[in-house]
Amino acid sequence: MAETNSANTREPGEGIYASSRLERGLIVFTIAVASIGLGYLFFTQLWWKLPPDFGCREDFTRGGLCIFIERSAAEADAGDKLLKANIIESRSGPELSVPIGWATQLNATFIETIVQPNIRWFGYVIWGTEAFIFLSMCLGFFSRLGALVAVGMGTQLMIGLAHTSEEWEWSYILLVLLAVAMFGIAPGRYFGLDRLLRPRFKAMRERGSLVGRFLLLLT
Amino acid sequence: MLAPEIIALLVLLGGVVAAVVFTIVIVVTVKPSNAEREENEREREGGSSQRT
Numbered sequence: 001m002a003e004t005n006s007a008n009t010r011e012p013g014e015g016i017y018a019s020s021r022l023e024r025g026l027i028v029f030t031i032a033v034a035s036i037g038l039g040y041l042f043f044t045q046l047w048w049k050l051p052p053d054f055g056c057r058e059d060f061t062r063g064g065l066c067i068f069i070e071r072s073a074a075e076a077d078a079g080d081k082l083l084k085a086n087i088i089e090s091r092s093g094p095e096l097s098v099p100i101g102w103a104t105q106l107n108a109t110f111i112e113t114i115v116q117p118n119i120r121w122f123g124y125v126i127w128g129t130e131a132f133i134f135l136s137m138c139l140g141f142f143s144r145l146g147a148l149v150a151v152g153m154g155t156q157l158m159i160g161l162a163h164t165s166e167e168w169e170w171s172y173i174l175l176v177l178l179a180v181a182m183f184g185i186a187p188g189r190y191f192g193l194d195r196l197l198r199p200r201f202k203a204m205r206e207r208g209s210l211v212g213r214f215l216l217l218l219t
Numbered sequence: 220m221l222a223p224e225i226i227a228l229l230v231l232l233g234g235v236v237a238a239v240v241f242t243i244v245i246v247v248t249v250k251p252s253n254a255e256r257e258e259n260e261r262e263r264e265g266g267s268s269q270r271t
Contacts, residue, residue: 046231050223131231141238193242199251206252 028190032140035187038150038178039137042130054123065123069111072160076108079163083173100159107159129153137182140192145218147186150179186219194219 048064049055055064080101084094115122129149136146158172188194198219204212221229 046227047224050227052223131234135231135234135238139235139238141242193238196242196246200245200249203249203252 031185031187032191034178035137035140035143035182035191038147038182039134041175042137042150042153043134046127046130046134049123049127051124051127054119054127056119056123060119065126066119068161069115069119071164073108073111073116075161075164076104078165080104082158082163082169084169100163103159104163107156111160137187140188140190140194141197142218143188143192143194144183144186147179147182151176151183154179188219 053060053064054066056066057063060066080099081094081097082100083096083098085096086093087095130153133146133150133153136142137150154172154176158169158176161167162169162172186194189198198216201212201216201219205216206212
């Protein structure tokens with residue numbers, strides 16, 4: 001009974017947060033593992049497309065980042081479905097799926113008109129973006145922004161490559177889902193530099209600073 | 220001329236240093252609000268309050 005009364009006096013929503021030190025430690029530990037894991041994924045992908053040539057050969061037409069970009073555009077017609085569920089084995093083709101043909105075409109247009117002609121500098125944007133995701137997720141530094149960037153990067157990869165025959169679509173979908181979860185959680189609030197930054201940004205916001213309000217959104 | 224791998228490592232290391240220095244500068248120059256300080260103290264005592 002006393003416990004019920006105590007529960008009733010809690011702030012709204014408090015019930016979903018850790019009730020013991022052990023549980024809280026478990027939450028922080030698992031969020032840190034997921035966040036650092038996502039950051040490490042992007043870290044491992046930095047090394048096969050190092051600037052200044054991004055692993056490309058023959059005047060940025062073959063190999064490295066260039067071949068992946070090329071594949072992403074060339075295979076826009078390879079498939080137009082994602083999240084495929086083949087429920088009845090005897091029937092060919094999935095019963096459930098999400099049509100993404102329009103997105104793969106849009107992605108191919110983006111690659112052919114913007115990325116490929118400007119690969120000499122756009123490669124730095126791609127490499128720098130992935131490096132930022134690594135730093136943000138591993139240090140818990142502006143982690144909501146880092147996760148949002150990871151959602152964008154993962155979505156582009158998913159649209160460009162997940163539907164092709166050589167790929168397991170769920171590797172890209174899971175990447176996006178993990179990034180989405182990190183965006184919602186904002187892992188830096190639990191283990192990273194954001195823990196130190198947020199109280200200061202809050203104080204700035206309370207003093208009427210627009211910069212503080214903006215920075216608070218990104219952590 | 221440094222190898223691209225070394226330059227990349229230096230860039231990443233620079234990113235880590237920049238993030239830490241930025242955090243230190245903010246922590247030193249901006250004091251948290253009273254409400255925030257009280258909340259942190261409560262959290263330290265209780266160990267179960269909501270992270271903001």
